[in-house]
Amino acid sequence: FGDGLSIQLAVLGGEAFFKLLLEHGVQLRPGHVGHCRAFACAALLANVPTLTMFLDAGFSLDKQASDNDDDTVGLLLELDENRGVTLLALAAQTKDRNAAEAAVDFLLERGVQLNQLTGSCNHTPLLRLALGVAGNNVSTVNSFVEKITKTKVDEYEVKRLQYFEETSDYGLLARQLLLEKGADPLFLNRRGKSALTVTAWRNDI
Numbered sequence: 280f281g282d283g284l285s286i287q288l289a290v291l292g293g294e295a296f297f298k299l300l301l302e303h304g305v306q307l308r309p310g311h312v313g314h315c316r317a318f319a320c321a322a323l324l325a326n327v328p329t330l331t332m333f334l335d336a337g338f339s340l341d342k343q344a345s346d347n348d349d350d351t352v353g354l355l356l357e358l359d360e361n362r363g364v365t366l367l368a369l370a371a372q373t374k375d376r377n378a379a380e381a382a383v384d385f386l387l388e389r390g391v392q393l394n395q396l397t398g399s400c401n402h403t404p405l406l407r408l409a410l411g412v413a414g415n416n417v418s419t420v421n422s423f424v425e426k427i428t429k430t431k432v433d434e435y436e437v438k439r440l441q442y443f444e445e446t447s448d449y450g451l452l453a454r455q456l457l458l459e460k461g462a463d464p465l466f467l468n469r470r471g472k473s474a475l476t477v478t479a480w481r482n483d484i
Contacts, residue, residue: 283313307336315356322366325373325382363391371453
């Protein structure tokens with residue numbers, strides 16, 4: 280269990296399997312990169328019960344730390360100055376739109392701020408989506424999920440990857456969801472860009 284692989288696979292296996300693993304004594308560790316990757320998987324799956332178990336185990340939505348330029352979501356979530364924003368953007372892009380809204384509502388109820396500024400460029404979650412940064416997060420989650428399933432599990436688990444396919448194409452729906460929840464499309468980051476101007480420039484309104 281040291282590398283977090285079992286935790287990641289349990290998240291992919293669903294709430295019941297994840298809970299079973301915890302009942303057999305596996306401990307979630309908030310400072311472990313592999314466990315943070317599993318946290319990211321739970322957000323991308325928009326699995327509210329699993330996210331709840333992570334939070335109950337001490338995982339924070341707003342762990343304070345310095346900026347981190349590494350693009351590995353697990354490491355990013357371990358060090359992120361406000362990991363809730365990353366989780367919010369992942370959940371908003373979930374393929375199951377009802378699950379996406381439920382997970383976004385859950386994260387907001389737990390204290391994630393819709394217009395929270397993150398990183399040196401002051402991106403809000405909505406701007407992260409407009410710029411494609413959040414889509415890159417999805418791709419990163421997909422890549423390590425694909426890696427562990429191809430090397431460690433059988434065909435049944437590999438098929439679970441179909442759930443993730445084309446998730447990154449849900450950027451528009453994710454932006455609409457955050458707007459419906461009250462995200463500010465006019466907020467300017469340090470480079471003078473807003474979600475509205477970026478979307479208009481890309482002719483993606």
